Amino acid sequence: MAIDAVGSMPSIMATRNDPMPHKFKIGQRVRQSRGGFGATKDVSGLLCEIIRLMPEDRTGEPCYRIKSPAGERAANESELVLAS
Template sequence: MSHKFKIGQRVRQARRFGSVDHGGAASSIFEVVRLMPEERSGEPSYRIKSTAGERAVLEGELTLAS
């Protein structure tokens, strides 16, 4: 499986069950900074960043920001 998103693209992270968004809409926009290896399940992963910090996420948690 290849990565759907590219470095530099702006994406949104889908809310996970039970999560709380404290930062509003702007904090849900991230930039892809690194393509990571696939997980054991075969799903690609990414490093994304925003003004709030950087994190690792699975491709299924992301959508392209418009």
């Protein structure tokens, strides 16, 4: 990392791109449009609630902690649709 003219290290946050905003908010009801990586059973269409916003995955996609009658798990934003 280069040292700036003042002689201090630049902030890592200043050099990082702005993160993608989360599409869903805590407490919203969503449905899983498809199972995630390593899903062992069909969970598509399962009604869930967003319980926590999580950092993006390695690809920069926002992630969530969701809760359903089947339990809690992490889910990528692309796996979720707003429940009507």
